[in-house]
Amino acid sequence: MKTFKLLALFITAAFSVTSVKAQTADEIISKHVEAIGGLDKWKSITSMIQTGTMTAQGAQLEVVATVLHGKGSRQDITVMGMNNYMILTQTEGWRYFPVQGQQAPEAITADDVKDGQDGLDIAGALVDYKAKGHSAEYLGKEDVDGTECHKIKITLKSGKSQTYFIDPSNFYILKSISVTKSNGQEAELTSSYSNYQKLPEGVVVPMNIGIPFAPGMTFEFVVTKVELNKPIDESIFKVTK
Numbered sequence: 030m031k032t033f034k035l036l037a038l039f040i041t042a043a044f045s046v047t048s049v050k051a052q053t054a055d056e057i058i059s060k061h062v063e064a065i066g067g068l069d070k071w072k073s074i075t076s077m078i079q080t081g082t083m084t085a086q087g088a089q090l091e092v093v094a095t096v097l098h099g100k101g102s103r104q105d106i107t108v109m110g111m112n113n114y115m116i117l118t119q120t121e122g123w124r125y126f127p128v129q130g131q132q133a134p135e136a137i138t139a140d141d142v143k144d145g146q147d148g149l150d151i152a153g154a155l156v157d158y159k160a161k162g163h164s165a166e167y168l169g170k171e172d173v174d175g176t177e178c179h180k181i182k183i184t185l186k187s188g189k190s191q192t193y194f195i196d197p198s199n200f201y202i203l204k205s206i207s208v209t210k211s212n213g214q215e216a217e218l219t220s221s222y223s224n225y226q227k228l229p230e231g232v233v234v235p236m237n238i239g240i241p242f243a244p245g246m247t248f249e250f251v252v253t254k255v256e257l258n259k260p261i262d263e264s265i266f267k268v269t270k
Contacts, residue, residue, distance in 0.1 A: 054167035064200035066232035071152040081252040098151045101266035134268045162186030
C-alpha cells in the first residue's frame with residue numbers, strides 16, 4: 030500500500046511540474062505578445078513592407094522585404110545596380126540572382142517551399158500560437174550576450190521547431206533558432222533582433238535583424254522604414270526578369 034501511495038505522489042508531482050512548465054511558457058508568451066502591441070493589433074496587420082540596407086562581403090545592399098499575410102513574400106535585393114529577388118507563395122518559390130551570374134529565375138524545391146511557409150505569417154509563430162495549432166515548451170533560462178533570457182521552444186503545426194530567447198526585462202525576442210531542412214539536410218539557423226521601435230499602428234518591431242544566410246553566416250538587415258497594411262498587388266509574387 031505504501032508503494033502505491035509513493036507512486037501516486039510521484040505521478041501527481043510529475044503532472045504538476047508539466048503543468049507549471051506549460052503555464053510558465055504560456056505566461057511568458059502572453060507577456061511577449063502584449064509587449065509588442067497585443068493580439069488584436071497584430072491580427073489587424075495584413076501586409077508589411079520593410080525597407081533598409083544590408084552589408085555583405087563589404088558591399089552595401091538595398092533591401093525591400095514584402096509580406097502579404099498567408100499569401101506571399103518577396104525580397105528585392107539591389108546590388109551594384111542589379112535587382113535580385115526571392116519569391117515565396119503557398120505553393121511555389123523562385124530565386125533570381127543575376128549578381129551571381131544567374132541568367133533566369135530558378136524554382137526552389139518543394140521542400141524549401143514547405144519549409145518557408147512560416148515566413149508568410151507576419152505576426153510570427155508566438156502570436157496566437159495555440160489557435161495556429163502550435164505548441165510551446167518552457168526550457169528555462171539561457172544567457173544571450175549577458176542577458177539571462179527565457180527560452181521557449183515552439184513546435185509548429187507542420188512539425189518544424191523554433192526556439193526563442195526572450196528578454197525578461199521587456200519581453201522582446203533577442204534571438205531565435207530555427208531548425209530548417211534544405212536538400213534533405215537539417216541545419217540550425219540563428220537570427221538576432223534589436224533596436225525595437227513602436228510604429229504608429231501600435232505594434233513594436235525590431236529595426237535591426239541578424240538574418241541567417243547559411244549555417245554560421247549572418248547578415249544584419251538595418252530597417253529604415255516599415256509600412257503596414259499597404260495594398261499589395263499580388264502580381265509581385267509572379268516571376269519576372
